[in-house]
Amino acid sequence: MAEITAAAVAKLREMTNAGMMDCKKALTESNGNLETAVDILRKKGNATAITKGAKEAREGMIAQYIAPGGRLGVLVEINSQTDFVARNEMFRAFADEVAKGLAADPKASFEAQRVQLVAAIRENIQIPRFERMEVTGNGLVAAYIHTGAKVGVLVEVGAGKEETIANDEFKQLVKDITLQIAAGHPFVVSREQVAADVVAKEKEIATEQVKNKPPQAIAKIVEGKLEKFYQTYCLVDQGFVKKNSEISVKEHIATVAKQLGDDVTIRRFVRFQIGEAVSA
Numbered sequence: 497m498a499e500i501t502a503a504a505v506a507k508l509r510e511m512t513n514a515g516m517m518d519c520k521k522a523l524t525e526s527n528g529n530l531e532t533a534v535d536i537l538r539k540k541g542n543a544t545a546i547t548k549g550a551k552e553a554r555e556g557m558i559a560q561y562i563a564p565g566g567r568l569g570v571l572v573e574i575n576s577q578t579d580f581v582a583r584n585e586m587f588r589a590f591a592d593e594v595a596k597g598l599a600a601d602p603k604a605s606f607e608a609q610r611v612q613l614v615a616a617i618r619e620n621i622q623i624p625r626f627e628r629m630e631v632t633g634n635g636l637v638a639a640y641i642h643t644g645a646k647v648g649v650l651v652e653v654g655a656g657k658e659e660t661i662a663n664d665e666f667k668q669l670v671k672d673i674t675l676q677i678a679a680g681h682p683f684v685v686s687r688e689q690v691a692a693d694v695v696a697k698e699k700e701i702a703t704e705q706v707k708n709k710p711p712q713a714i715a716k717i718v719e720g721k722l723e724k725f726y727q728t729y730c731l732v733d734q735g736f737v738k739k740n741s742e743i744s745v746k747e748h749i750a751t752v753a754k755q756l757g758d759d760v761t762i763r764r765f766v767r768f769q770i771g772e773a774v775s776a
């Protein structure tokens with residue numbers, strides 16, 4: 497039997513918002529396996545929030561660079577040991593330099609500058625990840641850094657016509673999409689991109705939650721729960737934040753596309769948050 501530490505319980509609580517005793521019982525039942533414990537809590541209806549991964553104790557900032565013309569962009573995470581250093585002007589200048597440099601050359605090394613900065617501020621500085629997007633065809637890349645630089649978004653939105661990308665309505669739509677991603681924290685663009693094993697697990701959890709219901713009702717209830725999952729997990733199925741979620745992101749895009757007389761598609765996005773575990 498694996499030892500259930502206070503740290504493991506705290507980590508599970510952070511991932512699920514479940515009560516301390518519920519977390520401890522789930523970890524005991526799962527023999528200390530964190531992922532299995534999450535599933536146990538969800539099946540029992542005790543998990544009220546699920547994060548992509550447990551947060552690591554890291555500080556720093558998210559930086560971005562969008563090249564003139566909006567066809568190339570970079571989002572990068574720069575880590576420090578303390579938030580105090582993350583607000584340092586030298587640190588912020590380094591982050592901006594890295595973002596711009598990676599736009600010019602994704603294989604660029606900033607090791608010499610990093611070592612120099614570490615010597616100057618006496619804290620460990622790391623560059624754990626970055627994303628670089630370049631438009632193919634017609635479209636724009638846009639970025640958004642939330643206040644405090646702890647959350648950043650990079651998105652590519654495509655259009656059918658070249659003239660669309662210069663249209664102010666299209667530019668506003670792209671900006672609104674970055675804000676949506678920051679606030680809504682989706683994981684994929686659409687439900688077609690959700691992995692089959694993820695869907696299977698959601699069905700299993702939903703079925704377990706209603707297993708005492710009449711058999712003829714279970715399928716319908718599970719379908720409804722899966723639909724709610726999509727509305728959280730998938731960007732275009734989320735309620736559009738700027739319209740108080742009265743319409744979906746997909747519906748808003750369709751309205752703007754009709755006004756523009758063009759096809760508009762969210763091609764890809766990334767959302768970085770300081771301290772979250774990097775996962776594929």
